[in-house]
Amino acid sequence: MNAMGKTTNQRGRAVAEGLATAIHEHRLSPGMKLNEDEVGEIFGVSRTIVRSALQSLSHEHLVVIEPNRGAFVARPSLREAREVFEARALLEPRTAHSAATRATPEDIALLKRHIDEEHAAIDAGETGRALRLSGDFHIEIARIADQATIAAFIGQLVARSSLIIALYWRRRKATCESHAHHALLEALEAHDAERAEELMTSHLVDLVSLLDLTEPADAPSSLREALGAR
């Protein structure tokens, strides 16, 4: 998730990424409790490592740690949800602009493969994986823009978006945004920076429009489900 070369904490990082991926793929739902012993046993590490991973994720707002109560998958509030997408609207269009001017043929090829994978996942009914790949597409664009700092922010926002989608998605239809990604790809390939910026803006608007950011997302029900689903 973190774009920087954080070589530290080999194992802790692995656990954090494992959990993060599970969250991205909606296999861990918002509100779920993350028991330290249990997570440790699953990943074959000690609580020390798990603790480090959880704190790391807490710093990315994917996990909330309540003192003496434990770690839970975060449940972004309505307000937080709006803020995250406002931040994305501020960062990503400009980043797409930069990416369009810098994208190399290799970058384009990579993005193409990415979209193909996305389609394959959708066709295979792996909605979780499709969702994660969909997010990775945005992160990849940020990487192409060659702005590690902004890319890191976008990475975090995309990750949080996954939680927001889990909570506030209107209907259960699959990600219908692959067309938008394809259009973006074309703009990048043509080095049409203005168009890429506009496409990204409208893509994000579309995404938000698929969310229901008016009511506070049935708090208890989802929680019970999640806990019961273990």
Add this chain to the structure above:
Amino acid sequence: MNAMGKTTNQRGRAVAEGLATAIHEHRLSPGMKLNEDEVGEIFGVSRTIVRSALQSLSHEHLVVIEPNRGAFVARPSLREAREVFEARALLEPRTAHSAATRATPEDIALLKRHIDEEHAAIDAGETGRALRLSGDFHIEIARIADQATIAAFIGQLVARSSLIIALYWRRRKATCESHAHHALLEALEAHDAERAEELMTSHLVDLVSLLDLTEPADAPSSLREALGAR
């Protein structure tokens, strides 16, 4: 530092903030080694806590943890320095715009007090404290904009800017930016969002112009100084 309600890790958070403040005030210089035992002894906590704090700071890019070597105060590269200010240029003007539309009389009063403190610190020759307050001014504006997510990003960028200033500041003259802060305050008070946005943009440009982002900041010399200064 972190705008969110991170109630976790009471003590670890305290150590992290202690170290962060020291970094902001340039009492800890880039490259300095942060020995776990030593820090633990200073703050009266175990290595466990120190470790947690250091990892937290590493996540904010204020310290770099090299595997099996330890934690060091980060030394932002030239490239990273440019990126940080590009990110600020992307985030802060728009944030100042929002802040101008939302600022309450209380907010204005708070900012005024802030500027006064800043001046007082400068007059008293406490350049470290002045520098920190100068950064806090930007964070306060982000807070007024009422966008916690973006404010958190700006907070991190401001913190990193402190390290960048420590490394790349051209001459040793004190922060001459208080005038810019005053002008910003007036724009906010007048709810002149456009002007606030422009002022923030030019303020950041001015800031960068005071840095020397052309040469890679004498790496060894500064490091030796820092380590020797302990």
Add this chain to the structure above:
DNA sequence: GCGGCACAAATCGTATACAATCACGGCTAC
């Protein structure tokens, strides 16, 4: 005298043990 190797000291990485806190159950009293 200089380069390279081996050993020793220091420091980090991880696991484990213990203490503190919280959640849940049953119990009693009203």
Add this chain to the structure above:
DNA sequence: GTAGCCGTGATTGTATACGATTTGTGCCGC
């Protein structure tokens, strides 16, 4: 029958101990 209390179990918070890795030093050979 219900509300409140207390004990027990489970889970987190912190410290410490031990193993792994690195860095510095001294010795040996060249």
